[in-house]
Amino acid sequence: MVGAISVRPSRDGDLEAIAAIYSHHVLHGSASFETDPPSMEEMARRRSDLLRHDFPYLVAEEGGVLCGYAYAGFYRPRVAYRNTVENSVYLRPDAIGRGIGKRLLMALVAACEARGFRQMVAVVGDSANIGSIRLHERCGFRRVGVLQSIGHKHGRWLDTVLFQLTLGAGDSSPPGHPED
Numbered sequence: 001m002v003g004a005i006s007v008r009p010s011r012d013g014d015l016e017a018i019a020a021i022y023s024h025h026v027l028h029g030s031a032s033f034e035t036d037p038p039s040m041e042e043m044a045r046r047r048s049d050l051l052r053h054d055f056p057y058l059v060a061e062e063g064g065v066l067c068g069y070a071y072a073g074f075y076r077p078r079v080a081y082r083n084t085v086e087n088s089v090y091l092r093p094d095a096i097g098r099g100i101g102k103r104l105l106m107a108l109v110a111a112c113e114a115r116g117f118r119q120m121v122a123v124v125g126d127s128a129n130i131g132s133i134r135l136h137e138r139c140g141f142r143r144v145g146v147l148q149s150i151g152h153k154h155g156r157w158l159d160t161v162l163f164q165l166t167l168g169a170g171d172s173s174p175p176g177h178p179e180d
Helices: 012-028 040-052 100-114 130-138
Strands: 005-009 057-062 065-074 084-091 119-125 142-153 156-166
Touching (some): 005 100, 012 040, 012 057, 012 065, 012 084, 040 057, 057 100, 065 100, 084 100, 100 130, 130 156
Parallel strands (some): 084 119
Antiparallel strands (some): 057 065, 065 084, 119 156, 142 156
């Protein structure tokens, strides 16, 4: 059972904890295909870029301690993809398997729907990343493909597993932007 977990928009003061969580996953996991943890400055730049484009960037706290974060960003840079986002969810190792990822991801989905996005894509690093695969399945994502042996990290080839979730009206109506 999860304790008093709160999910809220990230703040500048969260960056040190966010960077520490991400650094752990870069160095010890296969969810990220980066091999060197980005600097605090780079993490701040990435977050700032997402916020400047009005993408949600959320954190989960338990007892005032940041235990995870999630954000959505551009799926691809081409204009035709502007209604589709890609999600990322990272947790502290001691927070995994406690339902915190699901709370973060569901809050992220709601924030993206409120912004009018129509599709969310998850690119799960490593087909052996059962925790992330199950998280996306439990949140209603459908598996749409696997790119086999697309990355190499920690001495082995890694797949990416692709998931997709329809947001709001999805493709049942045109997007709400006049230029669409």
